[in-house]
Ligand code: BJW
């Protein structure tokens with residue numbers, strides 16, 4: 001069974017004309033970045049679903065900003081792993097962009113730059129659906145800045161005075177429509193969608209693989225356990241992304 005799944009997955013990768021990959025927190029787990037919904041995703045006994053909301057940001061901005069400061073400091077010690085690097089090499093080799101991520105950790109971008117060397121990294125640069133934790137933005141206007149350490153007083157926008165916050169998409173906030181449209185087009189046109197390390201419960205990201213399937217393509221899932229999407233997948237490979245992806249793609 002397992003052998004047959006691998007053979008089928010390799011065939012789908014080999015024969016695909018257009019490939020899109022959708023990644024989630026699980027691909028960064030082996031880099032030491034906590035996932036959201038597995039054990040160990042908690043911070044001071046808060047669930048991420050309680051903190052990653054605009055309501056929490058208004059009710060208790062300091063707690064939410066401290067959570068992001070903690071995550072930023074952890075992230076500063078994290079490096080891309082074999083899974084990020086295998087995906088970067090794969091899209092660089094194909095010369096066609098197709099990497100879509102829900103992650104805000106920037107590790108796909110690091111991997112793209114490292115694997116590309118002196119060549120252009122563009123085909124391996126991800127579409128970041130939920131933003132990037134390495135940037136701040138104003139909660140009231142469009143101003144953006146590189147992230148800065150949290151001080152004693154809450155950070156404010158110099159133009160409009162509103163709160164400065166991480167440039168990420170919280171629950172209930174809308175994704176950038178242009179970013180989502182680019183991802184949706186890639187998913188619709190692909191004949192293979194690789195879904196890696198996501199529980200596939202957060203929309204609209206979780207609908208992207210279904211767009212590939214609805215236009216006649218296949219889903220190959222890479223995850224340590226089954227997910228909301230497993231039933232829709234042609235093949236589900238069970239294992240850690242850092243082991244499975246190099247074996248599947250290199
Ligand atoms: C491994 C591994 C290893 C571990 N190797 N695998 C349709 C239906 C129902 C609800 C909605 C809907 N459309 C929209 C909604 C509302 C909501 C939503 O989806 N809710 C659901 C929970 C029900 N969506 C939104 O609010 C979105 N906005 C929107 O749609 O606006 C319009 C609208 C507004 C209001 C109402 C309706 C529409 C925005 C979603 C933004 C999500 N934001 C977050 C935080 C980002 C910033 C930050 O990081 O702080 O994004 S939440 C969090 O979840 C984060 C992640 O990107 C996202 C997905 O999580 P992910 O990556 O899947 O992580 P986990 O932890 O869940 O899973 C890890 C997986 O890895 C597991 O499967 C493990 O097994 C696996 N794994 N180690 C391989 N080594």
Ligand code: ZN
Nearest residue numbers: 138141157160
């Ligand atoms: Zn502002």
